[in-house]
Amino acid sequence: MTTIKAIRGMNDILPEHTPYWQRLESTVSGLLASYGYGEIRLPIVEHTELFKRSIGEVTDIVEKEMYSFDDRNGESLTLRPEGTAGCVRAAIQQGLLSVPQRMWYAGPMFRYERPQKGRQRQFHQIGVEAFGTATPDIDAELILLTARLWRLLGIDQHVTLELNSIGSSQARADYRAALVTWLSERREQLDEDSQRRLESNPLRILDSKNPDTQALLDNAPNLADFLDEESVADFARVCDLLDACGVSYTINRRLVRGLDYYNKTVFEWVTSELGAQGTVCAGGRYDGLVEQLGGKATPGIGFAMGVERLVLLIEAVGAQAPAPERADVYVVAVGDNAHRTALAAIEALRTALPELRVIQHVGGGSFKSQLKKADKSGAAVALIVGEDEAAAGVAGLKPLRGQGEQTQVALGDLAENVSNIVMQDITAT
RNA sequence: GUGGCCGUAGCUCAUCAGGUAGAGCACCGGAUUGUGACUCCGGAGGUGGCGGGUUCGAGACCCGUCGGCCACCCCA
Numbered sequence: 001m002t003t004i005k006a007i008r009g010m011n012d013i014l015p016e017h018t019p020y021w022q023r024l025e026s027t028v029s030g031l032l033a034s035y036g037y038g039e040i041r042l043p044i045v046e047h048t049e050l051f052k053r054s055i056g057e058v059t060d061i062v063e064k065e066m067y068s069f070d071d072r073n074g075e076s077l078t079l080r081p082e083g084t085a086g087c088v089r090a091a092i093q094q095g096l097l098s099v100p101q102r103m104w105y106a107g108p109m110f111r112y113e114r115p116q117k118g119r120q121r122q123f124h125q126i127g128v129e130a131f132g133t134a135t136p137d138i139d140a141e142l143i144l145l146t147a148r149l150w151r152l153l154g155i156d157q158h159v160t161l162e163l164n165s166i167g168s169s170q171a172r173a174d175y176r177a178a179l180v181t182w183l184s185e186r187r188e189q190l191d192e193d194s195q196r197r198l199e200s201n202p203l204r205i206l207d208s209k210n211p212d213t214q215a216l217l218d219n220a221p222n223l224a225d226f227l228d229e230e231s232v233a234d235f236a237r238v239c240d241l242l243d244a245c246g247v248s249y250t251i252n253r254r255l256v257r258g259l260d261y262y263n264k265t266v267f268e269w270v271t272s273e274l275g276a277q278g279t280v281c282a283g284g285r286y287d288g289l290v291e292q293l294g295g296k297a298t299p300g301i302g303f304a305m306g307v308e309r310l311v312l313l314i315e316a317v318g319a320q321a322p323a324p325e326r327a328d329v330y331v332v333a334v335g336d337n338a339h340r341t342a343l344a345a346i347e348a349l350r351t352a353l354p355e356l357r358v359i360q361h362v363g364g365g366s367f368k369s370q371l372k373k374a375d376k377s378g379a380a381v382a383l384i385v386g387e388d389e390a391a392a393g394v395a396g397l398k399p400l401r402g403q404g405e406q407t408q409v410a411l412g413d414l415a416e417n418v419s420n421i422v423m424q425d426i427t428a429t
Numbered sequence: 430g431u432g433g434c435c436g437u438a439g440c441u442c443a444u445c446a447g448g449u450a451g452a453g454c455a456c457c458g459g460a461u462u463g464u465g466a467c468u469c470c471g472g473a474g475g476u477g478g479c480g481g482g483u484u485c486g487a488g489a490c491c492c493g494u495c496g497g498c499c500a501c502c503c504c505a
Contacts, residue, residue, distance in 0.1 A: 008496075060503050064430080082505080109505080114430080116499060125505055193502065209501085258504060268505095279505060306505030334463070367463045375465040386463055400465065 009113070009121025019322035020311045025106065027152050028126055035145050037102040037128060042086045044108065048076040054085040054289060056260030058200055065111040079110035082259070083127040084286070084302055085293075091131055092295035100132035106307075118277030118309045128283075129302035131290070136234040138301055139265045139285065140241035146269060146281055146303065147247045153310070154319030159269045159280060161247065164255040165235035166203075167227040169263050169288055175226035176202055182220050189216050206254040217254070224253050231264050238265055261286040265301065273316045274309060281305040326378030327359045328422045330400075332370040333385045342385040345395065345411040352415035356422070375400055380422050383414075397421055 006012060013021060029039065048068050055061050067079040080086055083105055091097050106126040113119060128145070130138050143161065150156035166172055180202050187195060194205045194213050206223070208214060227235075242249055249267075257266045266284030274280070283303020290298040314320050329349075333342040346360055359377055361370045367386070374382040384396035389408075397417060398406040409417040 005496080065503080111504080113503070114501090115497090116501095119504075123505070127505095204503090276500060277504075282505065304505055309505060332464080368459095368465075369457090371465040373465085382465075384464070388463080396464085398464075406464080 007121070009115040011120055011122070015325070017311065017315075019325065020314055020320070021307065023320055023322055024153065024307065024310060024314070025126075028104075028106075028149065031145065031149055031152060032104050032128065035102070035141070037104045040087065040090060040103045040105050042080075042083065042090055042105050042107070044080055045077050046080055046086050046089065048078040050085050050089055050293070051078055051081060054088065054259075054261055054293060055082065059258060059260060061111060061259070065113055067110045067112060081111045082109055083107070083125055083304060084129060084259075084261075084289070087127065087129050087302075088131075088289055088293055088295070088300065091129075092290060092293060097131055097290065097295060097298045100130070102128075102130050104128040116277065117275045118306070118312060120308065124307035125304040126307060127302060127304040129300060131298055131300045133301075134287065134299040136237040136265065137241065139234070139238045140245075142283070142301060142303060143238070143242060143249075143267060144245055144247060146305075147245075150269070153314060155271075155310075155313050155317060158273055158313060158317050159271045161249040162252040162255050162268045162270060163239070163242075163249045164223075164252050164266050165227060165231050165264050166223065166256055166262060166266055166284075167231040167264065171226050171228045171231060172203075172263065175221065175223050178221045178226065179203070179205075186216065201258075203256040204258065206256050222253060223256075234264060257282070257284055261289040261292070263287055267303070269305075271309075271313055273313055277309060279306070280309045280313060324378065326380075327357045328380050329356060329358045329383050329418060330374035330377045330379035330381075331358060331360045331383045331385070332367065332374055333361065334365075334367055334370065335387045335390070338385045338387050338390040341390040341393075341411070342383070342395070345385075345414055346383075349414045349418065353419060356418065381418070383418070 032039075048066070051066060052062055057063075061081050066081055068076055069078075071077050087103065087105060091101060091103070096103075104127060107124065108122050109125050110122055112121060115121060128142060130142065143163075147156070147161070150159050167175070180198060183190065183194075183198055183202065183205065187198065189212070190198065190205070191208070191210045191213055194208055194210065197205050197208075205213065206217065208217075239249070239251075255266060255268060256262075262284040264285040264287065267282065268279050269281040270278045271280055272278060281303055283301070285299070285301040287299040288297075289300055290296070331342055331346055333339040343360065346358060349356065350358060359379065361373060365373075367384075371382060380399065380401055382396075382398045382400055384398060384406075389395055393411050394408050395411055395414065396406050396408055399421060404421070407417075407421075
């Protein structure tokens with residue numbers, strides 16, 4: 001019998017890690033609510049066409065990374081590789097664009113890539129999108145929101161903000177043409193990857209990791225020189241607002257984004273703590289996307305954070321270590337009658353103290369073995385019921401952590417006694 | 430898709446010039462009648478990723494394959 005294993009790059013997130021996820025998620029949703037963003041829940045599967053039209057036909061994501069398959073009726077569907085496309089689709093379809101919208105979503109994304117640190121085939125993003133605002137104040141708002149989030153998560157000392165403007169689509173196209181012309185004359189000086197990108201996605205050559213390529217680019221046409229007036233002014237305003245709020249950033253004139261729909265402001269939050277996949281949050285403006293997907297022309301801007309990467313970072317820098325999950329009370333009951341009596345009393349206890357974490361021992365066993373389990377569980381106290389206690393209507397309460405002796409209490413007074421002892425025990429340790 | 434390293438008990442790892450496997454932790458039981466932790470004793474658990482090959486004999490050598498990690502690519 002061969003055991004069935006998870007699909008490569010699609011990982012289980014185990015109980016020892018989920019507390020980090022939960023804390024991240026609750027921090028994010030609280031913060032977003034405070035900025036007036038509402039959660040939208042989107043399908044994981046969309047028409048393949050949606051991604052081709054938004055992300056771009058010639059991007060790596062669309063060309064070789066999508067999980068696509070034919071539905072029973074022959075339509076091509078795709079597990080979403082990112083969230084913006086679906087969010088825009090929903091905004092158009094549901095008529096959400098008549099007024100400015102602030103929305104966020106969270107969930108799994110899928111890309112067929114080779115797994116490595118900080119990159120898997122099923123990964124999770126939290127995305128934030130704002131529609132209907134053309135002015136750069138919304139750009140600044142989104143960035144300020146992320147900066148605040150890093151502070152709340154305790155990782156603000158470990159991430160830096162890179163900022164750029166890639167201009168209007170026209171400016172981008174003009175620059176692209178100039179860059180291609182210039183680089184084509186020096187084609188032999190480019191590494192193999194960049195030669196390929198010259199055809200497929202020339203702007204990506206700008207953030208090549210090859211030092212020789214970077215040196216060559218020092219003399220190449222500069223994107224900043226091609227920007228239209230409005231992009232220049234808006235970018236200056238974004239910087240000005242960030243300055244006013246004390247958010248520091250690096251202007252990286254070679255920062256472009258991989259997805260075709262971006263224009264004007266683009267940004268990335270990066271860390272050096274995670275190896276090669278250091279981008280923890282990234283986004284930008286996409287003023288043409290809504291129209292491109294068939295909606296009324298509406299400006300938009302958004303970003304996405306990689307949840308796995310953020311969790312890795314939080315764990316790596318020791319920030320926000322969640323308290324270990326431990327029980328308050330572990331119920332030891334030996335004998336059928338004792339178990340029956342204890343269970344009824346515990347149910348009443350749960351009603352009286354709904355927050356109390358009570359583990360009822362199951363599976364039988366001796367007093368000794370049950371007490372061992374009680375100890376292992378990390379519980380503050382063991383609640384012990386044997387045949388004698390059951391007959392007398394009492395239970396033993398044995399502190400497992402602090403000092404304190406075992407006491408005997410009436411089953412009817414459990415709630416009061418338990419809460420006292422648990423509190424005592426916790427403060428003692 | 431490309432490259433490097435790796436794949437032995439649940440976990441972390443060891444062994445050996447090639448002669449059919451061990452430790453620590455974890456788990457289970459016991460050390461006077463119904464009481465955890467520490468200690469002691471005992472136990473269970475591995476067709477050594479899978480498939481071929483070389484050999485009298487391979488976990489150890491060779492090939493293939495699958496999987497893992499990291500990097501390239503790409504991206505959150």
